[in-house]
Amino acid sequence: MQVTVAHLKRGQRGIITDVSSIHIPLKLLEMGCLPGNFVELVQLAHFSDPMYLNINGTHLAIRKETALHILIEIL
Amino acid sequence: MSKQINVALIGNPNTGKTSVFNALTGLNQKVGNYPGITVEKKEGICKLPRGVKAHIIDLPGTYSLNASSLDENVVIELLLNKNDKDFPDVAVVVSDVENLKRNLLLFTQIKDLEIPTILVINMADRMSYKGITLDIPYLEEHLNTKIALVSTRKKNGITELKELITNYKELSTAPCMNASAIDPEYFLNLQKAFPNQLLYKLWLVITQDVNFGKTDRNEIDAVAEFKTKSKADLKRLQQKETIKRYQFINNTLKEGQTIDLNTAKDLRIKLDRILTHKIWGYVIFFLILLTIFQAIYDWSSVPMDFIDSSFAALSEWTKNSLPAGAFTSLLAEGIIPGLGGIVIFIPQIAFLFLFISVLEESGYMSRVVFLMDRGMRRFGLSGKSVVPLISGTACAIPAIMATRNIESWKERLITILVTPFTTCSARLPVYLIIISLVIPDGRFLGLGYQAMTLMLLYLIGFGAALVSAMLLNKILKIKSKTFFVVEMPNYKLPLFKNVVLTVIEKTKSFVFGAGKIILAISIVLWFLASYGPGEEFNNAEEIIKTEYADQNLSAEEIHEHVASQKLEHSFLGITGHAIEPAIRPLGYDWKIGIALVSSFAAREVFVGTLATIYSVGSDDEETIKNRMAGEVNPILGGPLFTFASGISLLLFYAFAMQCMSTLAIVQRETNSWKWPLLQLVIMSAFAYIIALIAFQLLK
Numbered sequence: 001m002q003v004t005v006a007h008l009k010r011g012q013r014g015i016i017t018d019v020s021s022i023h024i025p026l027k028l029l030e031m032g033c034l035p036g037n038f039v040e041l042v043q044l045a046h047f048s049d050p051m052y053l054n055i056n057g058t059h060l061a062i063r064k065e066t067a068l069h070i071l072i073e074i075l
Numbered sequence: 076m077s078k079q080i081n082v083a084l085i086g087n088p089n090t091g092k093t094s095v096f097n098a099l100t101g102l103n104q105k106v107g108n109y110p111g112i113t114v115e116k117k118e119g120i121c122k123l124p125r126g127v128k129a130h131i132i133d134l135p136g137t138y139s140l141n142a143s144s145l146d147e148n149v150v151i152e153l154l155l156n157k158n159d160k161d162f163p164d165v166a167v168v169v170s171d172v173e174n175l176k177r178n179l180l181l182f183t184q185i186k187d188l189e190i191p192t193i194l195v196i197n198m199a200d201r202m203s204y205k206g207i208t209l210d211i212p213y214l215e216e217h218l219n220t221k222i223a224l225v226s227t228r229k230k231n232g233i234t235e236l237k238e239l240i241t242n243y244k245e246l247s248t249a250p251c252m253n254a255s256a257i258d259p260e261y262f263l264n265l266q267k268a269f270p271n272q273l274l275y276k277l278w279l280v281i282t283q284d285v286n287f288g289k290t291d292r293n294e295i296d297a298v299a300e301f302k303t304k305s306k307a308d309l310k311r312l313q314q315k316e317t318i319k320r321y322q323f324i325n326n327t328l329k330e331g332q333t334i335d336l337n338t339a340k341d342l343r344i345k346l347d348r349i350l351t352h353k354i355w356g357y358v359i360f361f362l363i364l365l366t367i368f369q370a371i372y373d374w375s376s377v378p379m380d381f382i383d384s385s386f387a388a389l390s391e392w393t394k395n396s397l398p399a400g401a402f403t404s405l406l407a408e409g410i411i412p413g414l415g416g417i418v419i420f421i422p423q424i425a426f427l428f429l430f431i432s433v434l435e436e437s438g439y440m441s442r443v444v445f446l447m448d449r450g451m452r453r454f455g456l457s458g459k460s461v462v463p464l465i466s467g468t469a470c471a472i473p474a475i476m477a478t479r480n481i482e483s484w485k486e487r488l489i490t491i492l493v494t495p496f497t498t499c500s501a502r503l504p505v506y507l508i509i510i511s512l513v514i515p516d517g518r519f520l521g522l523g524y525q526a527m528t529l530m531l532l533y534l535i536g537f538g539a540a541l542v543s544a545m546l547l548n549k550i551l552k553i554k555s556k557t558f559f560v561v562e563m564p565n566y567k568l569p570l571f572k573n574v575v576l577t578v579i580e581k582t583k584s585f586v587f588g589a590g591k592i593i594l595a596i597s598i599v600l601w602f603l604a605s606y607g608p609g610e611e612f613n614n615a616e617e618i619i620k621t622e623y624a625d626q627n628l629s630a631e632e633i634h635e636h637v638a639s640q641k642l643e644h645s646f647l648g649i650t651g652h653a654i655e656p657a658i659r660p661l662g663y664d665w666k667i668g669i670a671l672v673s674s675f676a677a678r679e680v681f682v683g684t685l686a687t688i689y690s691v692g693s694d695d696e697e698t699i700k701n702r703m704a705g706e707v708n709p710i711l712g713g714p715l716f717t718f719a720s721g722i723s724l725l726l727f728y729a730f731a732m733q734c735m736s737t738l739a740i741v742q743r744e745t746n747s748w749k750w751p752l753l754q755l756v757i758m759s760a761f762a763y764i765i766a767l768i769a770f771q772l773l774k
Contacts, residue, residue, distance in 0.1 A: 021314050022307065025482070025558050029317050030139045032177055041352045042344070042563075043445075050448045050458065052351060052563060059176050059343070059563040061445045061458075064559055 004065040008041040013044040015071035032056035080129040082240055086169035086475030088136035088177050088563035091197045095169050096133040097572055114149050123241045132161055135630045138186045144479045154188055165243035169195045183251040187275040191246035193221050193239050200226040206261055206335035210716035214331040219247045252323055254278055257316045282309055346566055356446050367430045368530045375422035386415030400479035405601055412686035413597025417590050425502045425582045427469050432577040442594050444561050452540045455548025456479050460490040467497035471737045475744055484554040490546050491744055496540040498533045501679040505728045506532055509681055512704055513721030535729050593675050597687045607645035615640040662770040678733045719773035724768040730762035
């Protein structure tokens with residue numbers, strides 16, 4: 001099974017290995033969601049959605065459906 | 076005369092760009108619109124050393140030059156159009172010291188357009204707190220720019236920035252990245268086809284599929300043949316470009332910036348643990364809303380009572396000191412009470428804008444977006460719809476414009492359609508005056524009944540918005556890609572100057588915008604109420620004298636009867652009586668009917684209209700509220716404003732679509748007349764039915 005951002009637990013960190021660029025808006029890439037950058041799960045809302053992340057020093061929230069398309073390696 | 080330097084302020088959202096703008100221009104600023112579109116245009120004048128002046132434009136915040144909304148498009152359109160009168164001589168890129176890496180992305184893009192660029196590193200006062208040290212000379216050398224370390228909070232660095240702007244001619248225009256590196260072969264062909272054009276500019280024109288405006292239309296058409304690459308290919312290249320930019324930035328920052336994580340403190344984590352908590356987050360949000368409403372109600376009652384009695388006194392004074400005649404009476408009975416009807420609400424509107432701007436400035440609003448997204452999606456909305464719904468409590472017009480950052484068209488359309496249900500500040504005057512007439516003055520658990528009623532009306536407004544959103548979500552068959560990205564900025568203590576400027580600016584535009592309509596309508600109403608056709612109006616005095624001949628009335632009583640006889644048979648009275656049958660089942664008389672009809676121009680006209688109607692022909696110095704309380708129901712007897720008719724009126728105003736400006740904005744934002752017309756008909760019909768049911772049940 002592929003590990004994605006959606007699998008992170010609160011406080012866990014990972015390194016982004018691949019993003020499927022069809023499903024990820026350019027804006028998210030520009031905010032630092034790129035292979036090689038770290039990602040940390042800061043907080044979850046109800047039903048784990050949306051997810052409050054720290055990607056490469058930028059704090060942002062995305063929905064779970066988007067998080068499923070960001071592949072990571074959990075640290 | 077020395078030439079003005081054109082300066083464009085550019086930066087990511089949440090970098091304090093507006094604070095820098097305020098620090099540079101002070102009160103020398105004005106807010107308008109870009110021609111043809113409703114994007115806010117902020118510009119100002121800044122005095123520089125040696126008598127030079129700069130014309131500064133505060134461009135909408137954007138993360139990059141790849142525009143995805145109308146607001147962001149304004150930025151790229153200006154930067155690509157050398158012939159625009161506002162084309163910058165120098166671009167000032169404002170960045171946040173804590174987010175330098177991401178902020179530099181936009182900086183490198185602007186550098187690549189070969190525009191002289193200054194880098195402002197803002198919030199420099201946070202550096203030691205965050206354990207950040209910067210090697211400024213190194214960064215200046217590698218980024219080919221001049222850097223100003225600024226702290227708008229501590230008022231540092233603005234003089235240095237002004238100095239840099241004055242000497243903008245010394246700035247390098249060398250690009251940061253060679254655009255060809257993105258795809259050498261493709262760019263080589265491009266360069267061959269357009270040898271005189273800047274490659275990066277061509278690339279931007281090719282990749283922008285959201286061209287709302289008229290940027291070098293010819294150029295776009297000319298490069299059409301290069302659009303041979305598919306959308307997916309272009310996006311892959313844009314991704315590659317972004318990666319390359321970040322490589323450059325990372326290399327530069329590796330030497331130029333050190334962050335000591337041991338000394339870094341993070342308030343954010345502690346605050347977010349509570350403020351975005353699954354339970355406490357919502358509790359706190361609700362408490363904040365409750366406080367706001369209680370405050371709006373309690374804090375502003377003193378200045379409001381003062382304004383109300385001052386206008387009554389002014390009207391009385393005018394009548395007594397100016398020579399009697401049509402003009403005096405127009406002034407005392409038409410214009411002054413009409414204006415009083417708007418001035419009275421300045422305290423509340425100012426408080427409302429104050430709270431909203433504090434919530435936005437502090438960074439808390441993004442947390443609300445995060446908390447509410449999941450719940451809002453159930454209604455077909457986005458977490459970002461919360462911002463329009465909350466700022467809709469000030470005014471639906473900016474709220475509808477604030478929907479632009481909602482990525483999905485369906486979510487955005489639904490938000491636009493339901494936002495007018497939220498209780499805007501124009502409804503506030505109507506609510507307040509009616510609540511004070513029909514709701515008792517008691518307290519329960521420290522909360523006034525009146526404040527609770529107001530809170531309830533706000534909740535009804537939100538409820539109506541959510542329920543109709545849910546219905547629209549089921550009915551509308553629109554397929555659109557949904558995604559959702561929202562930045563969670565650092566918590567900041569709001570800057571006093573920013574908040575004050577926002578409150579002043581918004582209150583001013585409300586008062587003048589609404590003031591014009593209200594003034595015009597009060598003058599028209601005064602004419603309609605002071606003149607009438609036929610015997611019954613023109614011979615009012617004779618008629619009354621004969622009618623009451625056998626009763627021994629005092630001169631004053633006769634005068635009152637004459638006045639009311641005249642009003643009833645004036646043009647206004649005749650119109651009011653004509654519509655009375657339609658509104659009697661709701662508990663209203665013809666005077667309220669007039670106010671209701673004129674409210675379709677704008678709701679806030681209601682109180683001013685009643686004030687004008689009631690003051691025509693009356694002698695006493697009276698406040699609007701006392702006059703309303705004294706009105707008698709012509710059919711049932713007893714006071715006109717009872718609990719039943721009051722509630723019915725409140726509900727009518729809660730649901731009816733009575734604002735021409737909002738309809739116009741909806742038309743512009745949706746680019747169709749279908750949606751605003753649907754809003755007008757459905758909302759108003761619904762309001763009528765609910766008000767009818769309420770009155771019939773309660774009377």
